[in-house]
Amino acid sequence: MYSRLYKTVVSIPPLLWVGLFLLLPYALMFAHSFWLVRDGVIVQQWNFQNYAKLLQNPVYAKVFFRTARIAASVTLLSLLLGYPLAYFMSFHAGIRKDLLYQLVIVPLWVSYLVRGYAWKTILGSDGVLNGFLQYLHITKEPLSFFLYSSFAVILTLTHIYTPFVFLPLYASLEHIPRNLIEASHDLGASPRATFFRVILPLSIPGLLAGATFAFVLTLGDFLGPMLVGGPSSIMIANIVQSLFGTAYDWPLGATIAVGILLLTIALLFLTERLEKRWAFR
Amino acid sequence: MTTAPPARPIPSPPGGVLLEVRDIAKRFGSREVLKHISLKIASGEFLTLLGESGSGKTTLLRLIAGFEQPTSGEIWMDGARLDSLPPYKRRVNTVFQNYALFPHLSVADNVAYGLRVTGSPSSEVPARVDAALRMVKMQEYSAARPSRLSGGQQQRIALARALVNRPELLLLDEPLSALDANLRKQMQGELKSLQRELGITFLFVTHDQEEAMALSDRIALLKDGALEQVASPREIYARPATSYTAQFIGQTNLLRAEVRDGIATSGNLRWSSNAPNGPTLFSLRPESIQLAAEAAAAPNAVRFQASIRQQVFTGSVEQLEVDCAGQLFRARIPARGVLTGEHEFAFDPVEAVPLSE
Numbered sequence: 006m007y008s009r010l011y012k013t014v015v016s017i018p019p020l021l022w023v024g025l026f027l028l029l030p031y032a033l034m035f036a037h038s039f040w041l042v043r044d045g046v047i048v049q050q051w052n053f054q055n056y057a058k059l060l061q062n063p064v065y066a067k068v069f070f071r072t073a074r075i076a077a078s079v080t081l082l083s084l085l086l087g088y089p090l091a092y093f094m095s096f097h098a099g100i101r102k103d104l105l106y107q108l109v110i111v112p113l114w115v116s117y118l119v120r121g122y123a124w125k126t127i128l129g130s131d132g133v134l135n136g137f138l139q140y141l142h143i144t145k146e147p148l149s150f151f152l153y154s155s156f157a158v159i160l161t162l163t164h165i166y167t168p169f170v171f172l173p174l175y176a177s178l179e180h181i182p183r184n185l186i187e188a189s190h191d192l193g194a195s196p197r198a199t200f201f202r203v204i205l206p207l208s209i210p211g212l213l214a215g216a217t218f219a220f221v222l223t224l225g226d227f228l229g230p231m232l233v234g235g236p237s238s239i240m241i242a243n244i245v246q247s248l249f250g251t252a253y254d255w256p257l258g259a260t261i262a263v264g265i266l267l268l269t270i271a272l273l274f275l276t277e278r279l280e281k282r283w284a285f286r
Numbered sequence: 287m288t289t290a291p292p293a294r295p296i297p298s299p300p301g302g303v304l305l306e307v308r309d310i311a312k313r314f315g316s317r318e319v320l321k322h323i324s325l326k327i328a329s330g331e332f333l334t335l336l337g338e339s340g341s342g343k344t345t346l347l348r349l350i351a352g353f354e355q356p357t358s359g360e361i362w363m364d365g366a367r368l369d370s371l372p373p374y375k376r377r378v379n380t381v382f383q384n385y386a387l388f389p390h391l392s393v394a395d396n397v398a399y400g401l402r403v404t405g406s407p408s409s410e411v412p413a414r415v416d417a418a419l420r421m422v423k424m425q426e427y428s429a430a431r432p433s434r435l436s437g438g439q440q441q442r443i444a445l446a447r448a449l450v451n452r453p454e455l456l457l458l459d460e461p462l463s464a465l466d467a468n469l470r471k472q473m474q475g476e477l478k479s480l481q482r483e484l485g486i487t488f489l490f491v492t493h494d495q496e497e498a499m500a501l502s503d504r505i506a507l508l509k510d511g512a513l514e515q516v517a518s519p520r521e522i523y524a525r526p527a528t529s530y531t532a533q534f535i536g537q538t539n540l541l542r543a544e545v546r547d548g549i550a551t552s553g554n555l556r557w558s559s560n561a562p563n564g565p566t567l568f569s570l571r572p573e574s575i576q577l578a579a580e581a582a583a584a585p586n587a588v589r590f591q592a593s594i595r596q597q598v599f600t601g602s603v604e605q606l607e608v609d610c611a612g613q614l615f616r617a618r619i620p621a622r623g624v625l626t627g628e629h630e631f632a633f634d635p636v637e638a639v640p641l642s643e
């Protein structure tokens with residue numbers, strides 16, 4: 006079919022791309038995690054000090070578990086928002102399906118920063134929410150705890166990542182043959198029983214894919230906490246960012262990044278196994 | 287297109303009525319899929335809805351199952367309104383065209399589905415599932431996933447899954463159309479004997495007239511959303527009401543004739559007929575035309591000379607195309623060697639059936 010030369014030539018650009026911009030940076034990151042900083046200079050001296058530091062200093066574990074908790078909350082909330090939406094659109098939207106689909110997708114075209122700032126103007130002390138509460142005379146003074154808190158971070162990230170949960174869910178619901186729903190009703194199952202016995206089990210691959218998106222993306226997020234978070238909602242990626250920035254400790258930052266990377270790979274591996282277990286035909 | 291339906295009596299079955307379709311119409315947007323259909327189905331009957339694709343047969347089945355709502359009209363079962371019930375409250379089960387087995391459940395769980403969701407005592411479920419699987423000779427596959435089974439096997443599971451619920455009426459939507467010819471013949475036999483054994487009423491949808499003839503107690507022929515004729519296979523074949531029926535069920539010769547005072551004239555042919563005066567279309571089956579020399583001598587048999595245009599030998603019979611002064615006929619005669627030139631043919635005038643349109 007194709008000559009050897011042709012195959013070689015067309016495969017060079019993608020291999021080069023993956024090698025230069027993916028594998029090489031990862032290798033550098035991995036190498037950095039075994040180096041150290043002495044007098045403000047990175048010294049290429051192989052050691053395990055960074056890993057020891059991570060395990061010994063409880064701050065890192067604390068921030069890590071907070072990140073995991075925020076990621077779990079965002080995942081749960083995105084599923085609670087995304088599943089009913091995907092279900093409604095797939096089964097009951099009729100001809101409005103395409104329009105609604107576009108409306109769900111549109112936020113993805115809007116810059117992350119814009120969406121983050123939008124929440125700042127909503128939650129801030131002279132923001133829309135406080136203005137509304139004072140207008141209704143529910144509160145006299147603006148409440149300051151909306152913004153710069155874990156609450157604000159979870160809210161913002163849920164808003165940003167819900168479309169990522171929605172898309173695989175919607176796709177998996179759309180793939181359920183409609184005659185299975187009819188067969189279930191035909192055999193005497195109410196719509197509720199049909200949902201739990203047919204629709205939900207058959208949408209598990211989409212559910213897992215969506216949950217993985219939300220969890221993994223939140224795990225590595227640093228913009229959300231920067232824009233709307235406070236000192237009590239610093240996440241692990243913020244620490245990485247500051248270590249690579251002002252703190253200038255690339256080796257320690259690289260070590261945390263390696264940890265996040267390994268955790269993410271493990272999660273993806275696990276969910277892929279589960280998705281296969283629940284994929285039929 | 288929306289002329290009033292001809293005033294025909296509602297075709298009524300001999301036994302007690304299980305299901306009654308009363309003046310059902312269905313529109314999808316501006317498309318009229320069913321035009322005021324009325325039909326009664328007897329308890330224990332095997333009734334086939336026969337028609338081309340787009341004739342409305344599947345839509346009628348889906349209305350009875352409850353997957354669609356009629357635009358107007360009523361459906362009654364056992365003396366109670368059926369069309370106001372949701373599908374999951376109807377004592378009707380369906381065998382779907384492509385089986386619609388649940389891919390995430392084993393064969394046994396598929397069959398048990400109806401029993402479990404309707405709250406049958408869990409102690410009864412395994413025995414009934416087992417009995418249903420045995421009935422379709424699939425008991426050794428109970429742990430398998432549907433995707434591991436062949437089309438014929440999936441078909442059997444779909445049948446067991448529907449029958450395990452002991453429905454009063456089983457709807458079958460072209461259940462054999464996905465099977466190859468041999469398997470289809472075999473499954474036809476099994477379906478028929480299963481229906482006799484269980485005494486459950488079957489409403490069967492197909493576009494295959496041979497299948498309809500082989501299986502049914504009665505055939506309801508649909509054309510463009512209206513009932514063309516409802517009758518037993520023998521009657522619908524021997525006494526087709528319309529030219530469409532005559533041509534759809536088996537082969538036929540259509541004779542355009544003029545009837546005057548009990549005599550029908552078509553080209554060179556004249557025969558006695560009690561059809562009213564005026565232009566009339568007649569159906570004459572190919573096997574009704576025989577060589578005059580060999581025809582059982584009916585006293586008033588119509589004889590005519592015709593030349594052989596084409597002869598096809600198919601084993602036990604010869605299919606002929608003959609030319610009688612420009613009029614072409616198809617004839618089917620017992621195998622008797624090669625024919626050439628002119629021959630005398632004959633038919634019994636009672637075999638020439640006047641058609642309504």
